[in-house]
Amino acid sequence: MGMLDGKSALVTGAGRGIGRGIARLLAAEGAQVLVNDLGASLDGEGRDTGPAATVVREITEAGGTAIANTSSVADFEAVEGMVHQAISAFGKLDIVVNVAGILRDRMVFNMSPEEWQAVLDVHLKGMFNTSRAASIHWRETRAGGRLISMSSTSAFGSPGQPNYGAAKAGVIGLTLSCAAALGRYGVTANAILPTGSTRMIDSIPQAREAVAHTGKLPSELAVGTPEDPENVAPLIAFLASDAAAGVTGHVFGSFGYAYALMSQPKIIKAMRSERPLSVDELVEYVPKAFGGVMEGLELEYLGPDLEALAAQHGGWVEVRPGLYYWGSKLEPYGELVW
Ligand SMILES: NC(=O)c1ccc[n+]([C@@H]2O[C@H](COP(=O)([O-])OP(=O)(O)OC[C@H]3O[C@@H](n4cnc5c(N)ncnc54)[C@H](O)[C@@H]3O)[C@@H](O)[C@H]2O)c1
Incomplete structure (x- = not known):
């Protein structure tokens, strides 16, 4: 029983990396899976039917059910066809996981409109395309649904990725909108900040250090370690399951063997006057009212330092042998019972 x-x-994007691990685990847990992958290069060029076909073969050889689709998520009509393909093959569609992604990193002052648009098209328009087509089905069937989409810590200030960061922040915005709009149809929507040493990580400057030290790429060193992209998949399978029926409108982090919950955006300080304030007054009052939390970005764009954060919040508590937890003292969410 799965x-x-x-x-x-x-x-989507299930032919490699994080998506491959998700497709394989969903299938291992009993889901019938449409494996979509364009087979593109990291910057989105070209196409190859191989990655999707390989994952379909891996799933069927392991006793699961899967079919392939090699369309681009950026193609609105093709995504409608993709959703219909899943519904006609499986009779319905319960779970959509948006993983397809590309990179075209460049500083904002050097970025071409094409580099901007290509990344927005795959990550954000791609998510809109699948969400729209699937939500029509979910609204008709009233049988519920799951929308789970890969965002990134890059949404919070990665300097060399203005296109990618904007697209990934957009993924969170679209997730929250869908959570609010589709809850009445039993649909949940959540976003993930995943990590995993895939070819995407092989492409970043820090990867050169790994090659210099070991002769291997980060993706080759990752298998069976906390950096293995397969570690994201259990969180997705949980969110896709009936056990997570009440979990919606959240952003989760998947960092190695650790999973994290992001706070909901909230106002943290305010000042108020009984009359309009002048600019001169704001020059004086803003630093007094909001100073101390305006120094800069708190989140490292390659992944937060969970150890440092834990130390700030009272340290890890061992809640089961080998299982550790901490919760922010700033969040009034009550004590957890383990
Ligand atoms: N690896 C990480 O640490 C990390 C961190 C944050 C976010 N993410 C996000 O997770 C997702 C997966 O990343 P990954 O590291 O596994 O990358 P990956 O390059 O290994 O896999 C992405 C897959 O998407 C496919 N793809 C690209 N464009 C497509 C399109 N238009 N239509 C359909 N498929 C397409 C590619 O062919 C590829 O197989 C991406 O959305 C990425 O932005 C990854």
Whole structure:
């Protein structure tokens, strides 16, 4: 018995990396899976039917059910076809996981409009395309649904990725909108800040250090370690399951063997006057009212330092042998019972 027996899923970008791990685990948990992957290079060029076909073969050889689709998520009509392909093959579509992604990193002052648009098209328009087509199905069937989409810590200030950061922040915005709009149809929507040493990580400057020290790329060193992209998949399978029916409108982090919950955006300080304030007054009052929390970005764009954060919040508590937890003292969410 799998947690997802009787369910069907569409996973985009499932031919490699994080998406491959998700598609394989959803199938292992009993879901029938449409494996979508354009087979593009890291910057989105070209196409190859190989990655999707390989993952379909891996799933069927392991006893699961999967079919391939090699369309681009950026193509509105093709994504409608993709969703219909899943519905006609499996009879319905319960789970959509948006993973397809590309990179065209450049400083904002050097970025071409084409580099901007290509990244927005795959990550953000791609998510709109799948969400729109699937939500029409979910609104008709009233059988519920799951929308799970890969955002990134780059949404919070990665300097060399203005296109990618904007697209990934947009993924969070679209997730929150869908959570608010589709809850009445039993649909949940959540975003993930994933990590995993895939070819995407092989492309960043720090990867050169790994090659210099070991002769291997980060993706080759990652198998079976906290950096393995497969570590994201259990969180996705949980969110896709009936056990997570009440979990919606959240942003989760998946960092190695650690999972984290982001706070909801909230006002943290305010000042108020009984009359309009002048600019001169704001020059004086703003630093007094909001100073201390305006120094700069708190989140490291390559992934937060969970150890440092834990230390700030009272340290890790061992809640089961080998399982550790900390919660922010700033969040009034009550004590957890383990
Ligand atoms: N690896 C990380 O640490 C990390 C961190 C934050 C966010 N992410 C996000 O997670 C997702 C997966 O990343 P990954 O590291 O596994 O990358 P990856 O390059 O290994 O896999 C991405 C897959 O998407 C496919 N793809 C690209 N464009 C497509 C399109 N238009 N239509 C359909 N498929 C397309 C590619 O062919 C590829 O197989 C991406 O959205 C990425 O932005 C990854």
